Structure formats: structure tokens, C-alpha cells
Amino acid sequence: MDGQIAQEALHAAGSVSLWDLFWQAGFIVKLVMIGLLAASIWSWAIIIDKILRYGSFRRQLNKFESHFWSGQSLEELYHTLSERRTTGMGALFVAAMREWKKSFEKGARSPIGLQARIEKAMDVTLAREMDSLESRLGYLATIGSAAPFVGLFGTVIGIMTSFQAIAGSQQTSLAVVAPGIAEALLATAIGLVAAIPAVVAYNKLSADVGKLGMRLEAFADEFSAILSRQIDEKLGQR
Amino acid sequence: MKSGLVVSSILHAAALTWGLWALGAPEPMEVAAVDSLPVELVPLEAYSQSVIGAEDAPVADTPAPEPTEASESEPAENVGDNTVDLPTPPTPTERPKATEQAAAPAPAPAEPAPPEPAPEPEPAPTPEAVPLPEPDPQPAAEPEPAPQQAEPEPEPQPQPDPIEQAIATAEPQPEPGPATPPEPQNVPVPTARPEPPAPRPAEMQQAERPREPATQTAQQESEFDPDKIAALLNKEKSAGGGAQSSQRQAALGGERTTGGRLSQSELDALRGQVSRCWSPPAGVSEAGSLRVSIRMQLDPSGGLEGRPVLVDGGGGTPIERAASEAALRAVIRCAPYQLPAEKYDTWSEVILNFDPQEMF
Incomplete structure (x- = not known):
């Protein structure tokens, strides 16, 4: 008798594949699942983009450093770099050199003012670079922390509605309860699928950004020291 | 960023398609078909009240206890059954009845057997005085005065005779003898044969001797037959007693009938x-x-x-x-x-x- 009821309930509920579970879910649960799926796609897009971008950024830094410390004159380096759009250390270098050239073409007198202006220009460029590096990492953090709760919300709503339906149908057989709970739990599953990679990637990417920022700051300090020495030499020649 | 989005979308689509196929529909659990359990709603009375019957018997409409078992007859060797043990078995059931009712007729053939006392009394009533003294001087004297006066006198003399006879034949003889005073009474009273009259023999013999001494003694002898002791015993088969037997098939029930209600x-x-x-x-x-x-x-x-x-x-x-x-x-x-x-x-x-x- 019980088995028969279960069989009938199974036939009534149809099969229990993921697709069927999704389609049998209620409106809110569907919305939650779609949103979580989109968040997952978005977070993976950010992860892929950032990994690729940091990789290329690191390669650019290495390449620029090898150029910079190869004994090449700053003027030549500036000419080659200023002709194209640069990022990272190149941008820092170009910003500092541009300020340097402008000051000397206009016949700047005060070495202290020149030094301050160059550092300011490099700070601004560094901030802009860091900003572009860290952009969208916040999404990962948000998805990582919020997706499980969103999924849980969908699950609670789904279980709530399925229990309401059970209360209406006057049947407490497990076969009647199971599909509703299964489809509700799907929401939590999607939430976790979206959140776990986001959290892991956020931790790794923010660590990477920290390292790159350190290298940029170190270069900025170093280059500012080099320019300061150059200013002193130029003023001493006059 | 666009490339990342595209790659991510492609990856998700691939993962979802794979998931739909791989995680699609788990095999439904094999649930063995359970036979439906019959549940009967019965009033509580069915348990509190019971009818007589046997605990392991099937349900039946009419309550009946277990059929009564007839006691088995024991093997003959152990009991000593004549019909089995003897090569010439007696006809047991026939004889007792025959002898009981034949108790009266039996003496008839027995009478001729002891002819000695018979002649004595016969001449006594008759006036013939001569032949008497010849066979027995003592009895001869008795008859003459006997009828009216000489009762006490003749007593001592004839007494020894029957007593001796009785002792000679067997001691139990006197007991059955006196129980049956006259012939006609003897017929209906076979069952009353036992001992109670035992003390009487002397008195009875004394009192009645004069009237029918010959027939009495004849009866006394004929009454006792050691071979017929078995016939004297009550051979009626025992019947009655015990509980009513049940012949029907046992029905489900308890040891006794409870429940029921007042009308x-x-x-x-x-x-x-x-x-x-x-x-x-x-x-x-x-x-x-x-x-x-x-x-x-x-x-x-x-x-x-x-x-x-x-x-x-x-x-x-x-x-x-x-x-x-x-x-x-x-x-x-x-x-x-x-x-x-x-x-x-x-x-x-x-x-x-x-x-x-x-x-x-």
C-alpha cells in the first residue's frame, strides 16, 4: 500500500533529473537559482579575466625591469615608451619622465618643487594602476559571502512552499515530501557552487594584487630616488 | 573582461550540460513491493470476551472445545483378561445375567445332589414312624413331638448336621444361604445377596427348620458355587460420570466462555x-x-x-x-x-x- 503510493507519487512527480527539479521549482526559487547561476558565470568571468590580466601584468613588469636596469639611457626608454599606451611600471616611468621634461623645458628653478611634483605624478599613476588591477575583485568577495545565503533563502522558500502543499494534500508520505525538498536543496547547491570558487579566487587574487602593488611602489620609490639624484646633478651643472 | 565572460559562460554551459547528463536522474531506489498489511478494526470486546475452544484451532462459527478423547483400553496381558489369556475363554457378558436370574432355578438340579437330608424331613411330617428310626434314630424321635412342643429339643441334634455340612463344603456357605428364606422371594432378590444377613443363620435355621428343612438345606448347598463367584460380582459395565464429551471439531477460543451480556x-x-x-x-x-x-x-x-x-x-x-x-x-x-x-x-x-x- 505504502509502496504503491510512493510509486504513484513518483509517476505524478515525473522524473527527478536536475532539469525537472528546476522546472518544478516555484517562481521565487527559480529566480534565486537563475540569479545564482548568473553570479557564478560572472564570478568565473572575473576570475578568468583577472588571472589572465595579472599574468600579463607580471610579465610586463619583468620585461620593463629588465629594460630599465639594462643600462639604457632614460631618454631613449622614454621615447620608446611614450609613443604607445603603457601600464604598470611603464606608466609610472612615463608619468615621472613627463613631469621631469615639462619642468626642465619651462626652466624650473626649485629642485624641491620638482621632486614633489614628480612624486605626486607617480602616486597618482600608481593609484590609477592599482585601481584598475583591483577592479571587480569586490564582486568576487560579495558573491563568495552572499551566494550561500541567497541559496539558503531559495531553499527555505522552496521547503516552505512544499510543506504548504503537503499540508494541503493531507499526505505525509516521504515520496510526496521528497521532490519539493530536493528542488529546494538545489538552490543551496547552486549557491555553494557559485560561492566556493569566488571565495578561493578572491583570496588568491587579492594576494596577487598586494604583491604587484608592492612591486610598483618599490619601483616608484626607486625611480623617484634616481630622479632626485638627476635633479641635483642638473642643478649643480648650472 | 569580455573574453573572461565568454569563457566563463562557455564553461558553465559545458558544466551544466555535463551535469544534466551525469547527475541527471539518479536511479530510483529499489523499494521492494511490500504486501499490504491487513488491519482489521475490531471492537475491544473481541479481546475481553472469549468463547470456549482451543487456542490453536481455526476460527469457527460455533464455539466448541477440543474433542474429548476416549480412554484407551489397556493391553490384556497386563491386566489378566480371560478372553485373551485363556485358551478357552469364558463367555463373560452372558454368564452373569444368566446365573443371576438362574439363581432360583439352579437349586432345582442341585436338590437331587444332596438326597441324604431330603428323606429325613419328608418322613417327618408323615405319620410313618416305623421307617424313621431305621435310617436315623435321632431324627425319628424328632418328628413326632416336633410339630408343637419339642422344638428346642430337636434343635441341638439337627443343628450339627447342617453346620457340619456347611463346614465340610465351605465356610462362606451359610452366608448366602440364609439370605433367601423362601424360594419365591429368592428370584427377585439376587442383587441383595451380600452379607448383611450373615449373623442370622443359626436363628433362621432354628425357626424354619421344622417347616421346610429339606428344601432349605438343599438351597444352602446349591446357592454356593465357588465357580460362580465371578458371576456373583457386579459385572455391569460402568457408565456415567465425568464431563459431557465434545464430538465437534475444536474452534478457536479460550478455556471457558466469558463475556456475553444480559439481555x-x-x-x-x-x-x-x-x-x-x-x-x-x-x-x-x-x-x-x-x-x-x-x-x-x-x-x-x-x-x-x-x-x-x-x-x-x-x-x-x-x-x-x-x-x-x-x-x-x-x-x-x-x-x-x-x-x-x-x-x-x-x-x-x-x-x-x-x-x-x-x-x-
Whole structure:
């Protein structure tokens, strides 16, 4: 008798594949699942983009450093770099050199003012670079922390509605309860699928950004020291 | 960023398609088809009441205990059954009846056997005096004076004769002999043969000898036959006694029949008996609150066993207490109740509800 009821309930509920579970879910649960799926796609897009971008950024830094410390004159380096759009250390270098050239073409007198202006220009460029590096990492953090709760919300709503339906149908057989709970739990599953990679990637990417920022700051300090020495030499020649 | 989005979308689509195929539909659990469990809704009475029957018997419409087993006859060797042990078995069932009723006729052939005493008395009544002295000088003298006076005298002399004869034949002889004074009486009395008359022999013989001495002695001899002792014993097969036997197939049930209930008329009878003695409190506005329940235990004769107990009602106001007192009094006063004795199981404990509302 019980088995028969279960069989009938199974036939009534149809099969229990993921697709069927999704389609049998209620409106809110569907919305939650779609949103979580989109968040997952978005977070993976950010992860892929950032990994690729940091990789290329690191390669650019290495390449620029090898150029910079190869004994090449700053003027030549500036000419080659200023002709194209640069990022990272190149941008820092170009910003500092541009300020340097402008000051000397206009016949700047005060070495202290020149030094301050160059550092300011490099700070601004560094901030802009860091900003572009860290952009969208916040999404990962948000998805990582919020997706499980969103999924849980969908699950609670789904279980709530399925229990309401059970209360209406006057049947407490497990076969009647199971599909509703299964489809509700799907929401939590999607939430976790979206959140776990986001959290892991956020931790790794923010660590990477920290390292790159350190290298940029170190270069900025170093280059500012080099320019300061150059200013002193130029003023001493006059 | 665009490339990242595209790659991510492609990855998700691939993962979802794979998931739909791989995680698609888990095999439904193999649930063995369970036979439906038959559940019968039965009233509680089915358990509290039982009919007589056997515990392991199938259910049947009519209650019946286990069939009574007939006791088996024991092997003949162990008991000593003549029909089996003897090469020439006697005809047991025929003989006792024949001998019992033949007790009277039997003496007839036996009479000729002891002819010695017979001639003695015969001549006695007759006036022939001559032949007597020849065979026996003593008896000869007896007959003459005997009829009227000489009774005590002849006694000592003839006495030794029958006694000697009796001793000679067998000691038990005198016992059956005297029990049957005259011939006609002897026929219907075979069963009364036992010993009680035993003390009599001397007196009887003394008193009756003169009248029919010859026939009496003949009977005495013929009565006793050691070969017929078996015939004298009661060979009637025992019958009767014991419980009624059950021939029917046993039905499911308990050791005895309980349950059952008083019929409506019997209930009415009990109600009438109680209400005869009941004077409900009159003039009470709310009679509904005066309902009283009393439990009483009865013995099989219908009398009260112990004191009836108030089960319900009778608390609170004085009026209610009065009502309960009245009910208790009624129950006690009507004490021996006339109820069907065979249903004692059902009315051994009775709860009576007294409701003044139904009276008015």
C-alpha cells in the first residue's frame, strides 16, 4: 500500500533529473537559482579575466625591469615608451619622465618643487594602476559571502512552499515530501557552487594584487630616488 | 573582461550540460513491493470476551472445545483378561445375567445332589414312624413331638448336621444361604445377596427348620458355587460420570466462555428490582446533577458481596449527598437480586446508574 503510493507519487512527480527539479521549482526559487547561476558565470568571468590580466601584468613588469636596469639611457626608454599606451611600471616611468621634461623645458628653478611634483605624478599613476588591477575583485568577495545565503533563502522558500502543499494534500508520505525538498536543496547547491570558487579566487587574487602593488611602489620609490639624484646633478651643472 | 565572460559562460554551459547528463536522474531506489498489511478494526470486546475452544484451532462459527478423547483400553496381558489369556475363554457378558436370574432355578438340579437330608424331613411330617428310626434314630424321635412342643429339643441334634455340612463344603456357605428364606422371594432378590444377613443363620435355621428343612438345606448347598463367584460380582459395565464429551471439531477460543451480556429483559428486570426500593429525592430543581453511579459486586446467589461503592456523583451539595445515600440504600435494601445464574460472569460486578431525571 505504502509502496504503491510512493510509486504513484513518483509517476505524478515525473522524473527527478536536475532539469525537472528546476522546472518544478516555484517562481521565487527559480529566480534565486537563475540569479545564482548568473553570479557564478560572472564570478568565473572575473576570475578568468583577472588571472589572465595579472599574468600579463607580471610579465610586463619583468620585461620593463629588465629594460630599465639594462643600462639604457632614460631618454631613449622614454621615447620608446611614450609613443604607445603603457601600464604598470611603464606608466609610472612615463608619468615621472613627463613631469621631469615639462619642468626642465619651462626652466624650473626649485629642485624641491620638482621632486614633489614628480612624486605626486607617480602616486597618482600608481593609484590609477592599482585601481584598475583591483577592479571587480569586490564582486568576487560579495558573491563568495552572499551566494550561500541567497541559496539558503531559495531553499527555505522552496521547503516552505512544499510543506504548504503537503499540508494541503493531507499526505505525509516521504515520496510526496521528497521532490519539493530536493528542488529546494538545489538552490543551496547552486549557491555553494557559485560561492566556493569566488571565495578561493578572491583570496588568491587579492594576494596577487598586494604583491604587484608592492612591486610598483618599490619601483616608484626607486625611480623617484634616481630622479632626485638627476635633479641635483642638473642643478649643480648650472 | 569580455573574453573572461565568454569563457566563463562557455564553461558553465559545458558544466551544466555535463551535469544534466551525469547527475541527471539518479536511479530510483529499489523499494521492494511490500504486501499490504491487513488491519482489521475490531471492537475491544473481541479481546475481553472469549468463547470456549482451543487456542490453536481455526476460527469457527460455533464455539466448541477440543474433542474429548476416549480412554484407551489397556493391553490384556497386563491386566489378566480371560478372553485373551485363556485358551478357552469364558463367555463373560452372558454368564452373569444368566446365573443371576438362574439363581432360583439352579437349586432345582442341585436338590437331587444332596438326597441324604431330603428323606429325613419328608418322613417327618408323615405319620410313618416305623421307617424313621431305621435310617436315623435321632431324627425319628424328632418328628413326632416336633410339630408343637419339642422344638428346642430337636434343635441341638439337627443343628450339627447342617453346620457340619456347611463346614465340610465351605465356610462362606451359610452366608448366602440364609439370605433367601423362601424360594419365591429368592428370584427377585439376587442383587441383595451380600452379607448383611450373615449373623442370622443359626436363628433362621432354628425357626424354619421344622417347616421346610429339606428344601432349605438343599438351597444352602446349591446357592454356593465357588465357580460362580465371578458371576456373583457386579459385572455391569460402568457408565456415567465425568464431563459431557465434545464430538465437534475444536474452534478457536479460550478455556471457558466469558463475556456475553444480559439481555434487555434481564436488564429491565434488574432495573425494576432496584427501582422498587429506590426513593429518589423529590422536589429538586436540577435533577441532572443528582446522577449517581454505584458499583456493586454480587455473589452467585444474587446477594451483595461487600459494600456497594459510589463510583460517580454524590459530592458537593447536601442534596447530591442525599441522592447518593438514597441510591446506596436502595441497592442494599433490594439485596438478593433475581438474575439468571448461568450468566453470573456477566453480572458478578454491576454498575448501576441512578438518574432522577429519568424518573420524572
